[in-house]
Amino acid sequence: MNITWDYHIHTTFSDGKNSVDEIAKSSKKIGLLEIGITDHVRKNITYNFSDLLREIKHAEKKYQIKIWKGAEVRMLQDGQLDISDEILNKTDFVIGSIHSWPEDVPFEKGYQFLSESPCNIIGHVKFLNENLIKLFIKKKKILEINNQYRLPDEELSLIKKFPELKVSFGSNTHDINHLKPAHDYFQYVATKYCYDNQIWKFT
Helix, strand or coil: CCCCEEEEECCCCCCCCCCHHHHHHHHHHCCCCEEEECCEECCCCCCCHHHHHHHHHHHHHHHCCEEEEEEEEEECCCCCECCCHHHHCCCCEEEEECCCCCCCCCHHHHHHHHHHCCCCEECCCCCCCHHHHHHHHHCCCEEEEECCCCCCHHHHCCHHHCCCCCEEEECCECCHHHHHHHHHHHHHHHHHHCCHHHECCCC
């Protein structure tokens, strides 16, 4: 399967280096047909999410590339996603991620919390084992294959053992120069470790 999408990209609205316009232009140039803008959000968001949505709509029309409205959201230690209902309702999808976790709490607990949360995709997992895969399948969560947090081949090899598992490809790009290398990595993983029907995409 030819991977012509990337569902995890950050812009200058959060901690990315490039504007929505620059990202759309670069994505189109390397042959992507769909992208997901997934800037970091918090319940107390520090930027105007509506402004981001307006820029997405403008770039989508200008470059004739489908841009999905996403968000990357951290899992809090109390088991809640750090996102307001207002923002949640404006997104097409949500990536739930763990960026830091208390040392005295098992890391697996964070993934259990994420699996119970309203996120669609479990972002940049730190490790992968059969128990986690079974949990994601049971809770109907999508596993993200992330370019910035690459899993070892022996862990990626578990994917084909569970045909029910769905996987998403997201570069976690903060700089447009990383788009093409991420695309190449996705092709490698998709070809070697995934059945075509395991690969999730919007359209």
